[in-house]
Amino acid sequence: MTWFMVAVVVVAAAAGLLRWRRPAWYWLSIGVTFATVRVMVRYASVMDACGLTVPPARWRLTLARMAGREVPGPRPPRILRLSPTRTGLVLRLKLRPGQDAFDVAATTDRLRHSFGLYGVTSREIRSGVVEVRMTGYDVLKRVQMPARLDTRPMRIPVALREDGSVHYRDYRAVPHGLTLGATESGKSVYQRNLVAGLAPHHVALVGIDCKQGVELFPLARRFSALADNPDIALELLEALVTHMEEVYQLIRAEQRISVAVPDAKIAADVWDLPEDIRPVPVVVLVDEVAELALYATKDEEKRRDRIITALVRLAQLGRAAGIYLEICGQRFGSELGKGITMLRAQLTGRTAHRVNDETSANMAFGDIAPDAVLAAVQIPAETRGLAIAGDSTGGWHRIRAPHISLREAVNICNKHAHRTPDVPALAAFRPAIEAVPSARDRLSKTAPATA
Numbered sequence: 001m002t003w004f005m006v007a008v009v010v011v012a013a014a015a016g017l018l019r020w021r022r023p024a025w026y027w028l029s030i031g032v033t034f035a036t037v038r039v040m041v042r043y044a045s046v047m048d049a050c051g052l053t054v055p056p057a058r059w060r061l062t063l064a065r066m067a068g069r070e071v072p073g074p075r076p077p078r079i080l081r082l083s084p085t086r087t088g089l090v091l092r093l094k095l096r097p098g099q100d101a102f103d104v105a106a107t108t109d110r111l112r113h114s115f116g117l118y119g120v121t122s123r124e125i126r127s128g129v130v131e132v133r134m135t136g137y138d139v140l141k142r143v144q145m146p147a148r149l150d151t152r153p154m155r156i157p158v159a160l161r162e163d164g165s166v167h168y169r170d171y172r173a174v175p176h177g178l179t180l181g182a183t184e185s186g187k188s189v190y191q192r193n194l195v196a197g198l199a200p201h202h203v204a205l206v207g208i209d210c211k212q213g214v215e216l217f218p219l220a221r222r223f224s225a226l227a228d229n230p231d232i233a234l235e236l237l238e239a240l241v242t243h244m245e246e247v248y249q250l251i252r253a254e255q256r257i258s259v260a261v262p263d264a265k266i267a268a269d270v271w272d273l274p275e276d277i278r279p280v281p282v283v284v285l286v287d288e289v290a291e292l293a294l295y296a297t298k299d300e301e302k303r304r305d306r307i308i309t310a311l312v313r314l315a316q317l318g319r320a321a322g323i324y325l326e327i328c329g330q331r332f333g334s335e336l337g338k339g340i341t342m343l344r345a346q347l348t349g350r351t352a353h354r355v356n357d358e359t360s361a362n363m364a365f366g367d368i369a370p371d372a373v374l375a376a377v378q379i380p381a382e383t384r385g386l387a388i389a390g391d392s393t394g395g396w397h398r399i400r401a402p403h404i405s406l407r408e409a410v411n412i413c414n415k416h417a418h419r420t421p422d423v424p425a426l427a428a429f430r431p432a433i434e435a436v437p438s439a440r441d442r443l444s445k446t447a448p449a450t451a
């Protein structure tokens with residue numbers, strides 16, 4: 001299979017030679033072919049130089065001595081599979097006795113230099129088997145998502161990882177997420193990718209955008225509910241809590257009939273309910289969460305407390321009711337007041353774009369992956385959209401979402417507007433789609449004369 005794939009790449013490269021103007025895929029296939037050949041030719045010597053070999057087994061030495069043959073040399077991990085990809089190569093290695101996955105992880109930088117590649121990463125697949133992903137160029141410089149994506153309900157391909165694989169936002173595995181980043185770091189583009197990815201799915205989108213709705217209101221056709229100021233946001237969040245309680249009642253009602261039946265599956269969340277009565281899942285997108293948490297007066301403080309309480313309740317109980325939170329902000333720490341760290345603890349998926357100080361990076365990763373903090377601080381200001389994505393397992397990746405303009409996102413939302421579900425509990429917050437008067441008209445209007 002591997003040789004077949006290499007042959008396909010070589011034939012594709014040769015076919016490209018016949019063309020005068022060579023397309024990008026031609027240069028990619030040439031690069032991948034060279035990288036494959038280079039890795040295969042140098043494999044044993046590079047592994048030996050990087051300390052990834054073990055001495056030959058005793059029985060081999062004895063056999064060689066008895067047969068009067070040359071003494072066998074040290075042995076590198078056995079290649080189980082070599083697959084050329086669009087961005088480089090993937091090697092699956094069977095470790096030799098005495099080696100572990102950490103040995104390979106610790107030498108990835110040496111392997112990168114020795115094979116002359118752009119990036120090398122490794123991960124353990126199962127006991128004794130390690131996958132080494134090699135990229136021939138900086139895949140995050142100009143992000144191009146692969147044509148074939150593994151899209152499933154509530155699992156959205158949202159960005160590319162530095163090893164060339166796709167980064168998915170999987171709401172069923174990681175229900176709630178927090179996206180941090182300084183101003184102009186790429187949070188809105190990341191959120192736009194999420195909305196565009198969710199638009200074709202059977203899901204209700206709820207938006208809270210206290211920047212007067214500039215980010216989410218253009219996408220209104222695909223939203224079931226929108227709020228553009230903290231007062232409406234409070235009503236919307238409390239309506240969502242009521243909706244959540246109704247969904248729990250529905251799950252309870254379904255459980256009652258099956259408790260006595262030994263083999264029947266008992267519903268524990270919305271996904272266990274029969275499809276015909278299952279409530280539509282809801283993704284709540286909050287842009288600039290600090291706008292909900294800051295206050296200047298006593299009344300605003302009361303409102304803020306109710307908003308944070310509703311958000312904490314949704315984060316604690318929402319998953320089973322099919323309500324998922326996606327919170328965005330520049331900072332998200334205890335300086336935003338009571339309840340914020342409690343809310344943050346429930347947001348398992350963490351994404352940090354460029355941040356201006358270590359404290360902001362700590363808000364995203366300090367409690368889950370301390371080495372990701374350093375990676376987040378090191379994101380250069382000129383590569384907007386570059387981010388570190390981690391979760392509570394402590395693993396993290398450098399990712400970048402493909403650039404999507406607001407116009408493209410609006411077009412996708414308009415195309416899928418017919419999929420916007422009606423959620424009765426949120427009907428009062430359904431955005432009215434009407435022509436907005438031009439800002440120029442409004443600003444140039446003379447103020448009415450007052451007595």
Ligand SMILES: Nc1ncnc2c1ncn2[C@@H]1O[C@H](COP(=O)(O)OP(=O)(O)OP(=O)(O)O)[C@@H](O)[C@H]1O
Nearest residue numbers: 181182183184185186187188189384385401402403
């Ligand atoms: N993935 C990306 N690839 C290329 N350019 C990007 C990417 N993400 C963001 N940018 C560019 O960076 C700029 C800022 O992006 P964006 O508006 O998403 O930042 P932001 O963090 O939301 O800023 P603010 O907090 O001020 O709203 C935009 O001009 C956008 O084109």
